[in-house]
Amino acid sequence: MLSVEDWAEIRRLHRSEQMPIKAIARRLGISKNTVRRALAASEPPKYVRKPAGSVVDAVEPQIRALLASGMPATVIAERIGWTRGLTVLKDRVRALRPQYQPVDPVSRTTYQPGELxxxxxxxxxxxxxxxxxxxxxxxxxxxxxxxxxxxxxxxxxxxxxxxxxxxxxxxxxxxxxxxxxxxxxxxxxxxxxxxxxxxxxxxxxxxxxxxxxxxxxxxxxxxxxxxxxxxxxxxxxxxxxxxxxxxxxxxxxxxxxxxxxxxxxxxxxxxxxxxxxxxxxxxxxMVALPPVAPVLGWRHQVRLGRDHWVRVETCDYSVHPAAIGRLVDVVADLDNVTVTCAGQPVARHERSWAPHQTITDPAHAEEAARLRRAHLGIVRQRGATTEVEQRSLANYDRIFGVDIEEVA
Missing domain, CATH: 3.30.420.10 (Ribonuclease H-like superfamily/Ribonuclease H)
Incomplete structure (x- = not known):
């Protein structure tokens, strides 16, 4: 058999050196027919062993007859009286079975750009x-x-x-x-x-x-x-x-x-x-984003009471007390809770992910305390300047018929 080295050298001498077939055969000590076969071959020579056959070849007609009914390999082995190892039989059954089954290709889901x-x-x-x-x-x-x-x-x-x-x-x-x-x-x-x-x-x-x-x-x-x-x-x-x-x-x-x-x-x-x-x-x-963002977040409107906190889900957030008694708009997005009154912001808090919390802005608490002190001062001032008529206690004595001198 011609070696790969000789095959490559023959092709080099003929293609690169432009040497004729007779001269190549004389230089390498081989026949001219061998040179011709090497030049005609597009791939290098390789040794291929002749198949030796298999013990399953003798029972292949029986296997084919049983495969038509869709039997598994183990049942086929029983029916044909197979006494050798199952591996070689299963390999032959696996190779022959597609010829006796209907073609059932699977589907493949594909997506177009921007589809979904x-x-x-x-x-x-x-x-x-x-x-x-x-x-x-x-x-x-x-x-x-x-x-x-x-x-x-x-x-x-x-x-x-x-x-x-x-x-x-x-x-x-x-x-x-x-x-x-x-x-x-x-x-x-x-x-x-x-x-x-x-x-x-x-x-x-x-x-x-x-x-x-x-x-x-x-x-x-x-x-x-x-x-x-x-x-x-x-x-x-x-x-x-x-x-x-x-x-x-x-x-x-x-x-x-x-x-x-x-x-x-x-x-x-x-x-x-x-x-x-x-x-x-x-x-x-894909579709372009809309020019105007959609309405997002949790929104509602409420009249702010003296308890100047608003509730978002289960949490309470403080609002500037200057908005007490007025309608306020509450908006909660993924990150923040914002409260506005007539378009002016009166509260902004980071949204609490923990339930049942009370979040208070120190500035809101300080302003509320100041307003409470001012209100109490007004009440005290009014009480100090107001004169209240006091009824004489002798009037009660006359009503109940009590003579203080006789009792004494």
Whole structure:
């Protein structure tokens, strides 16, 4: 057999040195036919052993006859009286079975740029200090773009509609665009299925109208339809969470933001590239952010009483006492609670993630104390200058018929 070295030398002499076949055969001491075969071969020569056959070859016709009925390999072995090892028989059955089964290819879900983002709430199994000596496990809003696999996440105070919508806006504002559809399961704040039909909540219907996109509600108990975000939840729990300690929800979000930058720059096996490499095309096909931001946060109007605190969910926040008796507007977003009166701010507090807290601004308490002192001074001054008529005690003696001299 011609060696690889001789094959390479023959081709070099013929192609580079322009040596004729007869001269090559004379120099290398081989026949001219060998030289011709080497020049005609496009690949180097290699030794190929002639197949020796298998003990299964003799029973292959029987195997084929039984495979038509869909028998497993163990039953086939019993039917043909197989007494040797099962491994070699199973290998032959595995190679022959596709010829006797109908073709059943699986489907592959693909997404177009800007088509959709899957959304879900992840509840991390980690205690986060929320103030007031309390710890909690607030939800994390997770969104994954279908085309680029761009992962976004943020911890929010609660799963109520106003916090959920504010979380959406925070993530989409950071993305700079809006996917044409948001895929959700039956989260109560988003909507539910009624009489076999999906129905969005009023708050989410207004939010999607402002964005100009569609919200797809999945049927109950159908997690497979949003597998991207379900896998992202698992990725967060196994890659981001282990070994981390959090000082507050803000610290949690800061650490999460830094980690997401790394995660979106890692190679994604399914798309064979990094999410950041596809992000540009994804954003270009999305819907632009609305020119006016949607109405966000928890809002209500109340007339401020002498107890100059307003309640947001379960917490009370102080308001400047100058607004007592007037209508005030209360707005609570993900980070702050703001109170205005006739368009002027009268209170601003960092939102408390701990329930049942009373948050008081020292300036509000000081002004309230000053106003109370001033009010008490006015009352005392009025009491000092007011003359009150005093009835003579002798009048009572006459009424009851008491003679003081006789008693004495």
């Amino acid at each position: 983002a899957q959304c879900d709430l992840w509840f991390p199994p980690a205690d986060v200090p929320v103030g007031g000596g309390q710890v909690a496990r607030p939800p994390v809003l997770v969104m994954v773009s279908g085309y680029s696999r761009w992962l976004m996440a943020r911890m929010i105070p609660s799963r109520q509609a106003h916090d959920l919508i504010a979380g959406h806006w925070a993530l989409l504002s950071g993305l700079g665009a809006v996917p044409r559809a948001l895929v959700w399961d039956n989260e109560p704040a988003v909507g539910s299925w009624k009489a076999g039909r999906p129905a969005l909540s009023r708050e989410f219907e207004s939010f999607r109208g402002t964005l100009g996109v569609k919200v797809v509600q999945l049927r109950p108990r159908d997690p497979e339809s949003k597998g991207l975000v379900e896998r992202a939840n698992g990725y967060l729990e196994t890659s981001f969470l282990p070994g981390r300690v959090f000082a507050s929800p803000r610290d949690f979000n800061d650490q999460l933001t830094d980690w997401l930058t790394l995660a979106n720059g890692r190679h994604h096996r399914r798309i064979e590239c990094r999410p950041v490499d596809r992000l540009g095309a994804d954003q270009a096909a």
